[in-house]
Amino acid sequence: MEFETFKTAVLWTDYLIWFMVAIIVFFMLSLRKSPQNSEKWKAVFSTKLGMSTFIIILAYVGVALLDSIHFRKALPPVEGQTSTQVYYSNDVNSVLDLMLGEMGDNNERTYSAPFSLKSWNKENIKQSDGTTVRDYPELKHAGAHLEEGDGQAADILMQSLLALAKGLALALALIAVHRLWLKRRGTLNDLPWSTAWITFAIIIAFMTWLISLGNLYHVLGTDQAGNDTLYESLKGIRTGVLIGSLATIITLPFAIVFGISAGYFKGWVDDAVQYIYTTLSSIPSILLIAALVLLFQVWVDNNPGYFEVGLEKADGKFLALCFILGITSWASLCRLLRAETLKLSQLDYVQAAHAFGVSHLQILWKHILPNLSHIIMITFVLDFSGMVLAEAVLAYIGIGVDPAMASWGNMINLASTELSREPSIWWNLSGAFFLMFTLVLAVNLFSDLVNDAFNPKTRLETA
Amino acid sequence: MFAYIVRRLLYAVPILIGVNLLTFILFFIVNTPEDMARAHLGDKYVTEEAVQNWIADKGYDGPMFFNNEAPGVEKLTDTVFYDKSVKLFAFDFGQSDDGRDISSDIVDRMGPSLALAIPSFLIGVWVNICVALMVLMFRGSRLDKTTVAVFVGLMSISYLFYIIVGQYFIAKVSKLVPVSGFNDGLDGWRFLILPVVISVLAGIGSGARLYRTLFIEVSGQDFSRTARAKGVSETGVLFHHILPNAMLPILTGIVVVIPMLFMGSLVMESFFSIPGLGSYMLDSIRAQDFSIVRAMVFLGSVLYITGLILTDISYTWADPRVRLS
Numbered sequence: 127m128e129f130e131t132f133k134t135a136v137l138w139t140d141y142l143i144w145f146m147v148a149i150i151v152f153f154m155l156s157l158r159k160s161p162q163n164s165e166k167w168k169a170v171f172s173t174k175l176g177m178s179t180f181i182i183i184l185a186y187v188g189v190a191l192l193d194s195i196h197f198r199k200a201l202p203p204v205e206g207q208t209s210t211q212v213y214y215s216n217d218v219n220s221v222l223d224l225m226l227g228e229m230g231d232n233n234e235r236t237y238s239a240p241f242s243l244k245s246w247n248k249e250n251i252k253q254s255d256g257t258t259v260r261d262y263p264e265l266k267h268a269g270a271h272l273e274e275g276d277g278q279a280a281d282i283l284m285q286s287l288l289a290l291a292k293g294l295a296l297a298l299a300l301i302a303v304h305r306l307w308l309k310r311r312g313t314l315n316d317l318p319w320s321t322a323w324i325t326f327a328i329i330i331a332f333m334t335w336l337i338s339l340g341n342l343y344h345v346l347g348t349d350q351a352g353n354d355t356l357y358e359s360l361k362g363i364r365t366g367v368l369i370g371s372l373a374t375i376i377t378l379p380f381a382i383v384f385g386i387s388a389g390y391f392k393g394w395v396d397d398a399v400q401y402i403y404t405t406l407s408s409i410p411s412i413l414l415i416a417a418l419v420l421l422f423q424v425w426v427d428n429n430p431g432y433f434e435v436g437l438e439k440a441d442g443k444f445l446a447l448c449f450i451l452g453i454t455s456w457a458s459l460c461r462l463l464r465a466e467t468l469k470l471s472q473l474d475y476v477q478a479a480h481a482f483g484v485s486h487l488q489i490l491w492k493h494i495l496p497n498l499s500h501i502i503m504i505t506f507v508l509d510f511s512g513m514v515l516a517e518a519v520l521a522y523i524g525i526g527v528d529p530a531m532a533s534w535g536n537m538i539n540l541a542s543t544e545l546s547r548e549p550s551i552w553w554n555l556s557g558a559f560f561l562m563f564t565l566v567l568a569v570n571l572f573s574d575l576v577n578d579a580f581n582p583k584t585r586l587e588t589a
Numbered sequence: 590m591f592a593y594i595v596r597r598l599l600y601a602v603p604i605l606i607g608v609n610l611l612t613f614i615l616f617f618i619v620n621t622p623e624d625m626a627r628a629h630l631g632d633k634y635v636t637e638e639a640v641q642n643w644i645a646d647k648g649y650d651g652p653m654f655f656n657n658e659a660p661g662v663e664k665l666t667d668t669v670f671y672d673k674s675v676k677l678f679a680f681d682f683g684q685s686d687d688g689r690d691i692s693s694d695i696v697d698r699m700g701p702s703l704a705l706a707i708p709s710f711l712i713g714v715w716v717n718i719c720v721a722l723m724v725l726m727f728r729g730s731r732l733d734k735t736t737v738a739v740f741v742g743l744m745s746i747s748y749l750f751y752i753i754v755g756q757y758f759i760a761k762v763s764k765l766v767p768v769s770g771f772n773d774g775l776d777g778w779r780f781l782i783l784p785v786v787i788s789v790l791a792g793i794g795s796g797a798r799l800y801r802t803l804f805i806e807v808s809g810q811d812f813s814r815t816a817r818a819k820g821v822s823e824t825g826v827l828f829h830h831i832l833p834n835a836m837l838p839i840l841t842g843i844v845v846v847i848p849m850l851f852m853g854s855l856v857m858e859s860f861f862s863i864p865g866l867g868s869y870m871l872d873s874i875r876a877q878d879f880s881i882v883r884a885m886v887f888l889g890s891v892l893y894i895t896g897l898i899l900t901d902i903s904y905t906w907a908d909p910r911v912r913l914s
Contacts, residue, residue, distance in 0.1 A: 401603065401604070401607065404604055405604050405607035405608055405611070407893075408604055408608060408889075408890040408893040408894055409608055409611070409612075409886055409889060409890055410849075410852065410885070410886065410889035410890075410893075412855060412870075413870065413874075413882060413885055413886050413889060414886070416874040416882070417612075417615055417616070417879075417882055417886075418615070420620075420874070420877060421615060421619055421620045424620055424624050424628065428624070511744075511745065515745075515747050515748065518747045518748070518749045518750075519747075519748060519749060519855075519856055522749055522856060523855065523856075523871060523874060523875075524874070524875050525874065538747060538749050538750060538753070539749065541753055542749075542752075542753045542756070542757075542860070545753065545757045545761075546757065546761055550757075555750075555753065559746075559747070559750055562747060563745055563746060563747075566744075566745040567741065567742060567745040570741050570744060570745050571738075571741055574741065
């Protein structure tokens with residue numbers, strides 16, 4: 127019997143993403159305590175749009191989290207190996223890879239169209255009688271289960287129906303459990319749960335369909351190196367979610383500390399902070415990002431010893447990119463927080479706290495910070511989609527995510543040359559575009575609702 | 590007014606010094622001239638002598654901030670910092686790595702950049718305001734909600750996607766306009782029309798949505814309600830009450846951007862092979878030519894600060910209540 131052992135391989139970004147989820151959960155729980163805030167959140171979730179976009183965002187975050195538990199498989203002992211030392215594969219896998227089955231390993235030689243059984247390029251094929259024919263070679267992993275004479279279209283239809291049925295059954299079971307739970311708590315009619323369930327069922331059914339068909343065919347074709355496009359696009363989810371959230375989260379402490387102290391202490395602190403952020407924001411951000419990324423690149427090249435496997439190096443570069451994006455974007459949040467603190471510190475209750483001799487730290491923690499939390503939250507949600515979109519532009523400039531990491535930006539970037547080939551290769555662009563568009567759209571719609579709930583000024587005047 | 594402008598200009602000096610110090614630290618202390626030389630000459634198989642020659646050739650070999658051996662004032666002026674950083678204040682950008690004069694390159698490339706940036710900017714703002722006003726007429730209706738949803742959808746599409754798809758369908762498949770290129774003079778419009786259209790389209794989502802929000806805020810205020818109550822037509826309210834009052838926030842957004850038009854658009858220019866400053870920057874980033882990057886950083890911050898000052902001045906023009914002092 128063969129024992130598959132493994133060694134966990136935790137990347138820096140893995141730590142951070144889990145840490146971030148913990149923070150957000152903690153933040154949400156602490157917000158629930160305050161009745162005003164939970165009222166506002168209820169306004170967001172009581173709309174159908176808010177509920178369905180939230181479920182979509184959750185699905186993306188869920189995939190990103192699954193893709194953030196990494197491990198390295200043990201290699202089978204080499205023939206004649208005497209020591210009991212176990213060697214581990216240099217490929218870092220994640221739980222998501224396990225769920226996707228063979229999809230990540232089913233590599234072809236080069237491009238192939240979605241659901242195609244043949245390659246995109248003509249090649250010289252040696253036939254059994256010794257002659258060579260120039261034709262499209264058959265793909266190794268697409269439709270391997272088909273018998274001679276089986277209709278491909280019929281097979282796809284059958285497999286699709288089967289997969290959808292499985293997915294729906296799974297979704298319905300989960301929904302039934304949730305419904306029962308809600309009913310027992312008596313909160314069944316508080317929120318538009320049916321919308322949530324429908325969105326959930328669609329996502330689960332769609333994912334099951336993708337996974338089961340993706341193991342039989344290349345649902346979205348293959349890219350130049352023969353990798354499955356669907357697999358690459360799904361792996362891009364982690365990169366997208368991480369870049370959107372980490373870049374903001376990492377620099378949140380700077381923005382908060384600087385912004386609050388400038389607005390609260392005024393005087394020379396205010397001058398210094400204003401000077402720092404005006405200077406930083408007067409540098410064209412793309413140049414600052416490019417310069418910092420190039421400098422980090424030089425550092426990595428000079429210090430190769432810090433990274434054990436290729437993915438760790440890519441991960442280090444990625445983390446640096448998030449930092450750099452954060453550095454160039456914290457100024458606007460800092461400015462907002464400073465202005466709001468200036469206003470708050472003039473209010474009666476803060477003045478009263480002063481008069482009672484409450485310490486500065488106590489005032490900042492108890493009176494100022496809680497009243498700024500909605501600004502921080504709205505900025506976080508608003509910046510998220512901007513960062514995801516920015517990644518594509520950075521990839522084009524050549525300072526984006528390392529090619530060793532799957533990313534939508536890199537895929538979209540290749541598309542400009544791929545489209546103009548004959549016949550044109552559209553599947554790489556569409557795969558990355560669809561996933562990116564859905565995420566950004568969901569976040570944008572959700573952040574609109576959050577903004578409306580917490581910022582009454584922009585609410586629509588219908589009178 | 591004059592005193593205010595002078596004060597703002599003086600305030601700009603420490604910021605520019607800060608920018609210069611920061612870039613100098615990044616490009617000469619964090620990333621040493623030796624690193625630069627190795628990056629340019631290739632990492633391996635390069636002799637120490639070749640590296641030193643490259644550094645001396647570029648003038649990076651002196652002391653960084655303070656030259657003890659030089660006499661008098663030259664203690665400060667005969668340094669890398671003075672030569673490479675302080676001279677930027679006189680717009681003396683020096684030479685790029687391939688020996689071309691950066692200042693004249695910048696002057697040459699400004700034209701094509703502006704030829705693309707000015708029409709995109711003007712048409713973009715005009716279209717956004719028109720669309721926002723149109724949507725405002727139907728506010729609260731189903732049409733309004735749908736349009737806002739469409740705006741959010743347009744916002745969620747990557748900028749690159751607009752360019753790639755636009756270039757593919759309009760230029761390559763239907764062959765209406767040339768795919769890319771640039772031509773001086775009036776004949777050049779054929780090359781510019783596609784990038785302008787694409788950048789206007791890509792901007793509608795966020796632009797028109799922002800303006801709609803601004804207009805709605807103004808239209809909820811008392812004077813708009815009074816105007817409607819005394820019988821002014823809805824279009825009259827729109828053009829005589831809402832639009833002038835929304836000008837202030839609109840100006841804040843657009844005046845800052847005007848000087849930055851000189852910098853051109855990084856992605857657009859390189860996709861359509863327009864020889865402007867945007868593609869100049871992109872090429873220098875890709876070639877790791879840091880002397881050009883430093884020059885462009887300085888130019889960019891000068892333009893940004895100019896934009897801030899212009900914004901303040903434009904306030905007094907748009908809103909007589911604002912007095913600069």
